[in-house]
Amino acid sequence: METKNQFRKMIRTGKPLPLGTSYEDGYMNFAVAAEDGQPCALILYHKDETHTAIEIPFPGESRTGNVYSLAIRDFKADEYEYNFRIGRQIVLDPYAKRILGREHFGEPVKKSEGGFVRCGFAVSDYDWDGDKPLEIPYENTVMYGLHVRNFTMHPSSKVKQKGTFLGITEKISYLKELGINHIELMPSYEFDEILIRRPTSYYRENVETEGKSYRLNTWGYGTGSYFAPKASYAASSDPVTEFRDMVRMLHQNGIEISMEFYFPKGTGVELMLRCLRYWVLTYHLDGIHLNGEEVPAGLLAADPILSRTKLMYHGFPMEEINHGGALPKFRNLAEYNSGFLVDARRFLKGDEDMLDAFTWRVRRNPSGQGVINYITNHDGFTLLDLVSYDGKHNEENEEDNRDGTNYNYSWNCGAEGPSRKRAVRELRMKQVKNAFSFLLLSQGTPYIFSGDELMHTKKGNNNSYCQDNDTAWINWNLTKDAREVLDYVKKLIALRQEHPILHRPEELRIMDYIACGYPDLSYHGKKAWYGEFEPFSRQIGLMYCGKYAKTGPRQEDDFFYVAYNMHWIEHEFALPKLPDGKSWRIVMDTSLAADGSFYESGREPVVQTPKMMTVKARTVIVLVGK
Numbered sequence: 001m002e003t004k005n006q007f008r009k010m011i012r013t014g015k016p017l018p019l020g021t022s023y024e025d026g027y028m029n030f031a032v033a034a035e036d037g038q039p040c041a042l043i044l045y046h047k048d049e050t051h052t053a054i055e056i057p058f059p060g061e062s063r064t065g066n067v068y069s070l071a072i073r074d075f076k077a078d079e080y081e082y083n084f085r086i087g088r089q090i091v092l093d094p095y096a097k098r099i100l101g102r103e104h105f106g107e108p109v110k111k112s113e114g115g116f117v118r119c120g121f122a123v124s125d126y127d128w129d130g131d132k133p134l135e136i137p138y139e140n141t142v143m144y145g146l147h148v149r150n151f152t153m154h155p156s157s158k159v160k161q162k163g164t165f166l167g168i169t170e171k172i173s174y175l176k177e178l179g180i181n182h183i184e185l186m187p188s189y190e191f192d193e194i195l196i197r198r199p200t201s202y203y204r205e206n207v208e209t210e211g212k213s214y215r216l217n218t219w220g221y222g223t224g225s226y227f228a229p230k231a232s233y234a235a236s237s238d239p240v241t242e243f244r245d246m247v248r249m250l251h252q253n254g255i256e257i258s259m260e261f262y263f264p265k266g267t268g269v270e271l272m273l274r275c276l277r278y279w280v281l282t283y284h285l286d287g288i289h290l291n292g293e294e295v296p297a298g299l300l301a302a303d304p305i306l307s308r309t310k311l312m313y314h315g316f317p318m319e320e321i322n323h324g325g326a327l328p329k330f331r332n333l334a335e336y337n338s339g340f341l342v343d344a345r346r347f348l349k350g351d352e353d354m355l356d357a358f359t360w361r362v363r364r365n366p367s368g369q370g371v372i373n374y375i376t377n378h379d380g381f382t383l384l385d386l387v388s389y390d391g392k393h394n395e396e397n398e399e400d401n402r403d404g405t406n407y408n409y410s411w412n413c414g415a416e417g418p419s420r421k422r423a424v425r426e427l428r429m430k431q432v433k434n435a436f437s438f439l440l441l442s443q444g445t446p447y448i449f450s451g452d453e454l455m456h457t458k459k460g461n462n463n464s465y466c467q468d469n470d471t472a473w474i475n476w477n478l479t480k481d482a483r484e485v486l487d488y489v490k491k492l493i494a495l496r497q498e499h500p501i502l503h504r505p506e507e508l509r510i511m512d513y514i515a516c517g518y519p520d521l522s523y524h525g526k527k528a529w530y531g532e533f534e535p536f537s538r539q540i541g542l543m544y545c546g547k548y549a550k551t552g553p554r555q556e557d558d559f560f561y562v563a564y565n566m567h568w569i570e571h572e573f574a575l576p577k578l579p580d581g582k583s584w585r586i587v588m589d590t591s592l593a594a595d596g597s598f599y600e601s602g603r604e605p606v607v608q609t610p611k612m613m614t615v616k617a618r619t620v621i622v623l624v625g626k
Helices: 004-010 148-152 165-169 171-179 239-253 269-283 299-303 339-348 355-363 420-442 480-498
Strands: 011-013 020-024 027-033 040-046 052-057 067-073 080-086 089-091 099-100 119-120 142-145 182-184 189-191 196-197 203-205 213-215 224-231 254-264 287-292 310-313 334-337 368-372 445-449 521-526 541-545 559-565 571-574 584-589 610-614 619-625
Touching: 004 011, 004 052, 004 067, 027 080, 040 445, 067 119, 067 445, 099 224, 119 571, 142 148, 148 165, 165 239, 171 480, 182 287, 224 239, 224 254, 224 269, 239 254, 239 269, 254 269, 269 287, 299 310, 310 368, 339 355, 339 368, 339 420, 355 541, 420 445, 420 480, 480 584, 559 571, 559 610, 610 619
Parallel strands: 142 182, 142 445, 182 254, 254 287, 287 310, 310 334, 334 368, 368 445
Antiparallel strands: 011 067, 020 027, 027 067, 040 052, 040 080, 080 089, 080 119, 099 119, 189 224, 196 203, 196 213, 521 541, 541 559, 559 619, 571 610, 584 619
């Protein structure tokens, strides 16, 4: 065990960059920024011990700007943990690769029992066995959002390591069977989930908790230790290796992984850029969802290291990024906002004057960037609650139901909350299927939030950020309705992936630009080729011409016709004439309960009247021209 004098013999002036810790030429370098020239010190602790082993002040000559640095020769990283002292305050290293002291989710750190939070070192050696990011194009991607803990914490998940990264790997077979090839984690870097109640009745993070009233921020949207996987999401004592194992196993099964990073106002650009690079290089992330108030999206998008990484943000400055007009060879940027959600929800519940907006969302797929389409996510109603509640019911959050958005664009189908009325239950089932149809038959990249395919309900809670219980945990016990919806989603994903005309790499033009006699996409109403876009119309037919996509070297895709009727009465749809030898057959009909609304492949019934079809109220029908 080194003494203070021995340490002093091993110390030299360090390098100001990179900030945090780095190892080079036998020296461990420590660099920290401190505003206004406050005195700084490095505090070292022996591993798994609570008392300070040594405190080493940064020498004044080591300061460059506001950065202090020092380097220690032959430093034994596996024997020590550390923090910084800036002025009188002990702080965590913002660039720490591991955080210790928060290994148990939802449990405050108890200083009276020797608990404290400190930084650790991540082992850099890892056998990736040839692993690398999968680079699945956006048009072929089906995304699945999840919260690591909520995904498998419920006893019904049947996994051994509940609520952990390892628990996700235990569900890989389920994800593959569902048809998912990309999962997105909500923030899974280290964050303090303990929020302390203040006299003004609101809560704040990262403060002394002992003896104080607190609640949880289970979502993690706040200040974080962005370089460290969350220790309480790991089944083992090594979250670094467990996260890498999860990524490698997902990749081996053809599934990409991305993570959402929330950067609050004031987060430095240098930290953000280093963070994204670190996770891509060290953890092989396939994508990053950027979230925050002052994210320099254009700057991050221009980074060459991230040019093959999916970057998702609510709105990239595309004119600034593509100022030369050249399109990227790999389309790595994607728009990720609530535009599809709002328009799809309003069309689903039958609002008037929505056809223009809805049909634009369905075909939208710009060449310069991808588009992430979702109808639900972590924030707001689950899909079942979307069709079961007119208003939010957040009483369990203990904020007098004032939290959460009031604008849900939902409709309860005739009864608020659970209902035993058969007509209400059947309509809700149909609306859930309709919503999935909107999502998976749109040209943009579909994003499903975990649990929707299992008919998960939060009982009307649209802001469950503080719920670490059955409200937030996904219940894997399948009801009859849940089995039917799950089967429907599997078949719908398979249909989308099997037919490239349903997920083109570029936006459909509504033109016959290959002179085949048909446009790539056309709109139809009571008359073929004439879509009815009047404000009072709530129904439209979309035909996709398979000649614009190939299922093989010389094999054209099929024609598809999707009839959307969100009116509360039935409507007639004219069917355009197909090329000789082909006839319209029914693939699926959300008004049918039998066989989960899908017909068996190869046994699709022919439409009885080839020029006209009646579509029932609030129904989606898909036809294929064979």
